Each structure stands twice: as structure tokens, then as C-alpha cells.
Amino acid sequence: MSRSIWKTFAALAISALLASPVAQAQSTAPITLLVGYSAGGSADLAARIIAPEIASRLGRTVVVENATGASGMIALQKLINGAADTNTIYYGGFDTVAVPMTNAKVSVDWETSTAPASRTTTTSMAVVVPSQSAHQDLAALIAAAKAAPETVSYGSPGIGSAQHLLGELISQRAGVKFLHAPYRGGAQVTNDLLAGVLDSAVLTLSTALPLAKEGKIRVLAISGPDRAAQLPDVPTLSELPGFDGLTFPLWQGVFAKAGSPDDFVAALDKAIAEALATPDVEKRYADAGFAASPLSSGAFKAFIKTQAETYKSIIDSAKIVVE
Structure with a gap:
């Protein structure tokens, strides 16, 4: 086989490797963690606690970007409008699910547009x-x-x-x-x-x-x-009497875009679970009023679906509409 043919095969093999999900998940490019609220707020604080923990475990820089506005929807839309790669993730919670239920102008569906990676915290x-x-x-x-x-x-x-x-x-x-x-x-x-x-x-x-x-x-x-x-x-x-079984936690977690490589989502899940198990991270969240509450990707998605049903019931009963 001629040298030129070998070069062609080698080039094709390298291209295929670079395009594969495994290679993307192992990228060394910086990761942008989108937060829908301003610096200094509770969501920003929680994101900045977990960001360096993800970075150290994935071997990649994680940069928190505050894309503020529209009750967190600017950041979510930025995730959805981007590529389904390993370079952009999103830190979201209640608003990710509830805002589209109350505002007809927001046509975002978390279930089809995102890939929940891991829950990080809950609070009351x-x-x-x-x-x-x-x-x-x-x-x-x-x-x-x-x-x-x-x-x-x-x-x-x-x-x-x-x-x-x-x-x-x-x-x-x-x-x-x-x-x-x-x-x-x-x-x-x-x-x-x-x-x-x-x-x-x-x-x-x-x-x-x-x-x-x-x-x-x-x-x-x-x-x-x-x-x-x-x-x-x-x-x-x-x-309390009359409120048996009523719980309504606030929660936050990390999302990738739907279609992102499965191994990248799994790597995020693993990194976050490991971080939340450390006493230092657990204490930092507790000091900020949060409980470190990891849920793996599948369990996190199931949890969100249950929460969404609760939100929908309240919103419909109370006829809550945001103009």
C-alpha cells in the first residue's frame, strides 16, 4: 500500500476519533457553566462552589458565566441554542421547569432540550x-x-x-x-x-x-x-395538621444540552457525586443554607418530572400567568 494511501487512512481515523463522543468528553477545552442569575446571588454562589470541583475531576477549566434575565431563561436558551458538545453546561433549578408553565412566550421544554446530569443541592x-x-x-x-x-x-x-x-x-x-x-x-x-x-x-x-x-x-x-x-x-x-406529606424543596443541578455525548454526561454525574461526598463541599453548601443532595442523571430526571407535576397542579389551580 502506498504511503499516500496510508496517510489518507490515518487522516480519516484521526477525524473519526476527534468526532467521537469519547474524544469530545475527553476534551481539554474550557467548559462554560451558565448561570441565569447575577453574581453574588444564591444560584451563582452554589454554582461557584461546584465549578472548581468539576474542573479538578475532569481536568478542564470551568468558567462560570452569568447570563442573566428572564428568570434564568436567557442562560437556558443560550445552552439550547449552542452545540450539543462538551463545552457548555447549565446550572438550573425550579425556574428551568416552572417558568415555561407560567409564561406562554417561553417555548422551552427541559425534558426534550436538556440532559440532566446531576442534582447538586436542595434547600427549604x-x-x-x-x-x-x-x-x-x-x-x-x-x-x-x-x-x-x-x-x-x-x-x-x-x-x-x-x-x-x-x-x-x-x-x-x-x-x-x-x-x-x-x-x-x-x-x-x-x-x-x-x-x-x-x-x-x-x-x-x-x-x-x-x-x-x-x-x-x-x-x-x-x-x-x-x-x-x-x-x-x-x-x-x-x-403540621392539614399539611401531611407536603414538602416543597428548592433544588439545583447541572444540565448539558440534549444530545450531548452520554459519556460526558456520565463524567459530570460522577464528578459531582464525588465532590458532594467530600466534607469540605458539604460544609460550604451547608454554610450557604443548602444541603448537598446528589442524584444521578436518571434519578435526577425522574425527580424533576415529579416536581413538574406538582408545579403544574398549583399553577393550573391558582391560574398563575406571567405576562
């Missing part, structure tokens, strides 16, 4: 009142709402937010009508709650913890399946 939301409130527990707050429908307010960071959905779910279970006060962000909710403008609010646990520690708010209940170590005397919703 907290039902809170100002420290000077007369309501000592959730039962008292609900009793006030029953006595005067649509006058007892609860603040959330916006229509269709997880906090809004939890408020509606509590209203439905308790058979009461709270007055929902949507804001354009969590900081404004906190300010008005502390000022006494709001009767109550639904906050993320990470936001509520320092305020509770300072004695500025009273936490009535949390939405996760377990009590918070930092608030051992505060019950979960599922412990």
Missing part, C-alpha cells in the same frame, strides 16, 4: 413573619386569614416564583385566601417585611437564617422534608 423555603408579629405559629397566621380573607398578606419575589407557588399551595391546603404581594426581587420583600408593610413572607432558607439569628423575623415553618439544623425548633410543613 421558610414561611416567616416580622419578629413583632402577634402570630406565633402558622396556625395563628392561617386563622387570621380565615377571619379576614384576602387581607393577610404574604410577599414573594414575583409572580410564578417558587415562593409564590408555595404560598398558593399553603392557601389551597388550608382553605384560605391570603393576599399575595409580588415584588421584583427578594431584597424588596425582606425590606417591606422588616418595615411591617407585609404580614408575612415566603423566603429562601438562606435568606431567612441570618434574619432569624438577628431576631428580626420569626420562622413559622419550612418547606423541606427535614427540620433545619440551624432552626431545630421550627417544624416542617409536613409535621
Whole structure:
């Protein structure tokens, strides 16, 4: 066989190798981790904890990029519009699933457009009142709402937010009508709650913890399946009469684009599971108000589907629409 023919075969073999999923998964190119919210926020913090852990285990640089806007959908759309390769991944959670359910202008389907790699964290939301409130527990707050429908307010960071959905779910279970006060962000909710403008609010646990520690708010209940170590005397919703089995965790995880190489998704899954098993990463997440809660790719997808059913039920019942 002539040398030129050998060269042709060699070139074709190299091209095939470079195009294969295995070669792509073993790439040394930097990975962009898209986050849909601004630097310094809880999603950004959680992403920046896991990014270097993925990098060290895959042997590739991981760069966090804040593609903000549209409740996280700008970042998700950027993932979907890109190539199904190993160079771009996305850090998402509740909004990834719920926003398209409430906003007809967002035509994104997580199930067909993404490849869930691994869940990273879960956290609770907290039902809170100002420290000077007369309501000592959730039962008292609900009793006030029953006595005067649509006058007892609860603040959330916006229509269709997880906090809004939890408020509606509590209203439905308790058979009461709270007055929902949507804001354009969590900081404004906190300010008005502390000022006494709001009767109550639904906050993320990470936001509520320092305020509770300072004695500025009273936490009535949390939405996760377990009590918070930092608030051992505060019950979960599922412990309270009328709320048996009710859990509504916030969650976050890493996604690749649908069609990305299977071995790359598997490598991400393995790297994240290993990282979350280390005491250092577990502590850093706990200090930020999160629980390290790994779920492998298949289990993560099944979990999201179950959550999606819950979100859809609340959204349809409460007729929640974002214009």
C-alpha cells in the first residue's frame, strides 16, 4: 500500500476519533457553566462552589458565566441554542421547569432540550413573619386569614416564583385566601417585611437564617422534608395538621444540552457525586443554607418530572400567568 494511501487512512481515523463522543468528553477545552442569575446571588454562589470541583475531576477549566434575565431563561436558551458538545453546561433549578408553565412566550421544554446530569443541592423555603408579629405559629397566621380573607398578606419575589407557588399551595391546603404581594426581587420583600408593610413572607432558607439569628423575623415553618439544623425548633410543613406529606424543596443541578455525548454526561454525574461526598463541599453548601443532595442523571430526571407535576397542579389551580 502506498504511503499516500496510508496517510489518507490515518487522516480519516484521526477525524473519526476527534468526532467521537469519547474524544469530545475527553476534551481539554474550557467548559462554560451558565448561570441565569447575577453574581453574588444564591444560584451563582452554589454554582461557584461546584465549578472548581468539576474542573479538578475532569481536568478542564470551568468558567462560570452569568447570563442573566428572564428568570434564568436567557442562560437556558443560550445552552439550547449552542452545540450539543462538551463545552457548555447549565446550572438550573425550579425556574428551568416552572417558568415555561407560567409564561406562554417561553417555548422551552427541559425534558426534550436538556440532559440532566446531576442534582447538586436542595434547600427549604421558610414561611416567616416580622419578629413583632402577634402570630406565633402558622396556625395563628392561617386563622387570621380565615377571619379576614384576602387581607393577610404574604410577599414573594414575583409572580410564578417558587415562593409564590408555595404560598398558593399553603392557601389551597388550608382553605384560605391570603393576599399575595409580588415584588421584583427578594431584597424588596425582606425590606417591606422588616418595615411591617407585609404580614408575612415566603423566603429562601438562606435568606431567612441570618434574619432569624438577628431576631428580626420569626420562622413559622419550612418547606423541606427535614427540620433545619440551624432552626431545630421550627417544624416542617409536613409535621403540621392539614399539611401531611407536603414538602416543597428548592433544588439545583447541572444540565448539558440534549444530545450531548452520554459519556460526558456520565463524567459530570460522577464528578459531582464525588465532590458532594467530600466534607469540605458539604460544609460550604451547608454554610450557604443548602444541603448537598446528589442524584444521578436518571434519578435526577425522574425527580424533576415529579416536581413538574406538582408545579403544574398549583399553577393550573391558582391560574398563575406571567405576562
